[in-house]
Amino acid sequence: MKRLSPVFSLLLVCACSPQAEGEPVTRIDLDNPAAAAAPRPTPTPVADSACKTVTFEDAAFTDCVADPARHRITTVLGNPPYRGFKALADARGPAAPKVAFAVNGGMFGEDGKPIGYYVKDGERGHELNRNDGPGNFHMKPNGVFFGSGGQWRVMTADDFYAKVSDRPEFGTQSGPMLLIGGKLHPEITEDGPSRTIRNGVGVDASGRAHFVISEGPVSFGKLARYFRDIPKTSDALYLDGGVSAVWVPAMGRMDARAPIGPMIVVEEKPE
Structure with missing residues (x-):
C-alpha cells in the first residue's frame, strides 16, 4: 500500500488514494509541482458544446454547465472500475444517451473505488464518510454533490447527514468544500503556495451545475473565487487535483493524466 507523503500544509494537497483500505492518501507535488500538472492546450469552443473556456485572474478555466432542462446527471464507476474515460466510452x-461531458467524480482508493458516499441510480455503493484523517478529503468540512431528477445540490457532509433522509438518484462525496454559504472554506487561504490542475462543482442560483477545471496549475483559493465570482454559486465542492480530467466529445477532448475513480457523466436528454 502507498504511504502518506508528509503534509506540510493543509493546502498542499492534490489527489487522494488510500493508505489502508477505505482511508485516503494525499499525493503532494512539492518537489516538482508542474510535472503532474502541466497545462494542456485550451480546446477551441464549438457551438454544440456545454463547455467554454473563461479567463479569470489571469488563469484559464473550462466551465462545463449542466442544465436541468437539457441534461441528466449520473455517476459511473464500472466493475471493475473503468479508471478513465476511454474505457467508459468503449x-x-x-443506444446509450449522448454524452455532453464527463468529469472525475470524487476521492477514491488505490483500487479506484470511492472512499466516501457514492450512489448510482438510487443504489448506494459506499456510505457517507464522516471520519477524521489526513489529506484534502478530511479537510473538514468536506461535502456531497447529489441530486434526483433535475434538482442538484452541493452540501457539507454534516448537513447532508442531518438533513437528507431520502436517498438521491446519484451522489458522490469529496473534499474539501470550496465555498460554504458564499464564503471560502475557513482553511483555504487567498492564494496558497500549492499549485496544480484542480476541478470542482457548484450549483448556481438557476439550478445549473458548473463543473470547472483549471487549464493550468492554480491554488485552492483561485478555484474557490472562480465559483464565488463567476457562476456565483453559494456552495462549491473540490473534486480533485493533479488527476483532474474532463471528457467533452463535442470538443474532441478526453483528458487522461492519471487513473481516476468515480466519474460524473452529464448526458443529453432526448429531444
Whole structure:
C-alpha cells in the first residue's frame, strides 16, 4: 500500500488514494509541482458544446454547465472500475444517451473505488464518510454533490447527514468544500503556495451545475473565487487535483493524466 507523503500544509494537497483500505492518501507535488500538472492546450469552443473556456485572474478555466432542462446527471464507476474515460466510452453501447461531458467524480482508493458516499441510480455503493484523517478529503468540512431528477445540490457532509433522509438518484462525496454559504472554506487561504490542475462543482442560483477545471496549475483559493465570482454559486465542492480530467466529445477532448475513480457523466436528454 502507498504511504502518506508528509503534509506540510493543509493546502498542499492534490489527489487522494488510500493508505489502508477505505482511508485516503494525499499525493503532494512539492518537489516538482508542474510535472503532474502541466497545462494542456485550451480546446477551441464549438457551438454544440456545454463547455467554454473563461479567463479569470489571469488563469484559464473550462466551465462545463449542466442544465436541468437539457441534461441528466449520473455517476459511473464500472466493475471493475473503468479508471478513465476511454474505457467508459468503449463500454457505452450504441443506444446509450449522448454524452455532453464527463468529469472525475470524487476521492477514491488505490483500487479506484470511492472512499466516501457514492450512489448510482438510487443504489448506494459506499456510505457517507464522516471520519477524521489526513489529506484534502478530511479537510473538514468536506461535502456531497447529489441530486434526483433535475434538482442538484452541493452540501457539507454534516448537513447532508442531518438533513437528507431520502436517498438521491446519484451522489458522490469529496473534499474539501470550496465555498460554504458564499464564503471560502475557513482553511483555504487567498492564494496558497500549492499549485496544480484542480476541478470542482457548484450549483448556481438557476439550478445549473458548473463543473470547472483549471487549464493550468492554480491554488485552492483561485478555484474557490472562480465559483464565488463567476457562476456565483453559494456552495462549491473540490473534486480533485493533479488527476483532474474532463471528457467533452463535442470538443474532441478526453483528458487522461492519471487513473481516476468515480466519474460524473452529464448526458443529453432526448429531444
